[in-house]
Amino acid sequence: NAGVTQTPKFQVLKTGQSMTLQCAQDMNHEYMSWYRQDPGMGLRLIHYSVGAGITDQGEVPNGYNVSRSTTEDFPLRLLSAAPSQTSVYFCASRFTGQAGELFFGEGSRLTVL
């Protein structure tokens, strides 16, 4: 199993450009989520999904869109990138139901100029 796979690993954007961060998992997890990690801020939840066709907002959803058309994939879209979105983004997944460990991808480092 590959686990949680994120692409790209690194990306540089100009202000106003749009892009999609890809996340795929092969563990048949119902729950998937996106976090951003900034120095001194820890990890903050952007959006999450408890199954195909279901998404909801986390703590910092503004400027980001998500969709969940399949169990495996949970892409994160930046509609119009801003310098404040410079961050490291992590996708994470797990089974729903009982509390359990989150499985994280290796991260996508995004710089917005």
Add this chain to the structure above:
Amino acid sequence: SQQGEEDPQALSIQEGENATMNCSYKTSINNLQWYRQNSGRGLVHLILIRSNEREKHSGRLRVTLDTSKKSSSLLITASRAADTASYFCATGPNSKLTFGKGITLSVRP
């Protein structure tokens, strides 16, 4: 906003020593988790302790939970250079797990 807050922010110890890290949280919880993050990598789950448990062990890790004080501690015994990493506690509803800002542990060879 962070539910859990780790303490200290940074910790430097000699290989072979024990490392103790603390986490305090604000509201009642069903469980608390600890994660490790090596530099430039994703987070890795270490251990989960439920609100009705007081102590849990996993290899060289020992986690305690005091719900009356709303606090947890992570003890790493006989530390190794490979334990150098950031450590996070995480709490909250299953769908909205929140993380503290993390503790940076450096283990000197």
